[in-house]
Amino acid sequence: MPQICFRFYGELEEFFPHARRGSEHRVVFNGPQTVKHLVESVGVPHIEIGRMENEGHPVGWDYRPRGGECIRVYPRLPRQRWPADLDAPRFALDGHLGRLASYLRLLGFDTWYRPQVEDADLAAVAVSEKRVVLTRDQDLLKRKILDYGYWVRNTDPHRQVEEILARFGIAELARPFTRCPRCNGLLEPVPKELVLEQLEPLTRKYYDEFYRCAACGQVYWRGSHFAALESLLKGWLKESAD
Numbered sequence: 001m002p003q004i005c006f007r008f009y010g011e012l013e014e015f016f017p018h019a020r021r022g023s024e025h026r027v028v029f030n031g032p033q034t035v036k037h038l039v040e041s042v043g044v045p046h047i048e049i050g051r052m053e054n055e056g057h058p059v060g061w062d063y064r065p066r067g068g069e070c071i072r073v074y075p076r077l078p079r080q081r082w083p084a085d086l087d088a089p090r091f092a093l094d095g096h097l098g099r100l101a102s103y104l105r106l107l108g109f110d111t112w113y114r115p116q117v118e119d120a121d122l123a124a125v126a127v128s129e130k131r132v133v134l135t136r137d138q139d140l141l142k143r144k145i146l147d148y149g150y151w152v153r154n155t156d157p158h159r160q161v162e163e164i165l166a167r168f169g170i171a172e173l174a175r176p177f178t179r180c181p182r183c184n185g186l187l188e189p190v191p192k193e194l195v196l197e198q199l200e201p202l203t204r205k206y207y208d209e210f211y212r213c214a215a216c217g218q219v220y221w222r223g224s225h226f227a228a229l230e231s232l233l234k235g236w237l238k239e240s241a242d
């Protein structure tokens with residue numbers, strides 16, 4: 001049966017364990033297959049691929065290899081930059097990335113997240129609202145409809161935040177504590193007297209500055225947990241700036 005090989009470059013190597021990086025990936029196939037199908041069968045979603053070459057010639061997605069080709073595969077997204085044809089950073093996260101969603105919102109990034117979302121619905125939102133899909137599910141990124149997507153390499157939510165800030169170079173665009181971590185709505189200052197009835201007695205006694213989510217109405221203030229959260233966010237942003 002015919003076979004071809006792929007050689008991946010740059011961050012596309014991160015789809016493979018360390019021992020497999022820098023080497024060729026051989027695929028045996030049967031019958032006519034598009035190169036898109038074959039490259040995704042190795043585990044690299046087309047959405048992260050910028051261009052492919054065979055002996056210096058560009059290869060399109062519909063190219064059907066005869067066998068024997070060795071195809072070089074390069075990443076699509078620019079390093080440490082937000083894609084130029086998208087506006088401000090906007091994300092759509094799969095239903096398993098709840099903590100990453102909260103952290104990105106706390107940093108002020110517009111982050112669409114629903115825990116029970118179907119893949120098709122998530123993809124549709126991402127396309128219509130020009131959002132970059134973030135997911136740990138490589139199959140989700142193989143959907144043809146998607147324009148932009150990124151497979152989150154880390155599993156720990158804190159490392160994930162650092163990864164996303166670095167990957168897209170967006171730390172400078174962070175606006176901490178301007179967005180509701182529960183629903184993604186924008187926070188606005190609200191006079192204390194307007195939220196008095198929602199406050200516990202001690203909060204009413206010790207705090208005077210309040211913010212309210214314009215979307216869900218949740219009230220926030222700089223309570224006892226605030227300092228720890230603030231230093232967490234500052235740590236991420238400093239790490240990214242360094």
Ligand SMILES: [Zn+2]
Binds near residue numbers: 181182184217
């Ligand atoms: Zn809210």
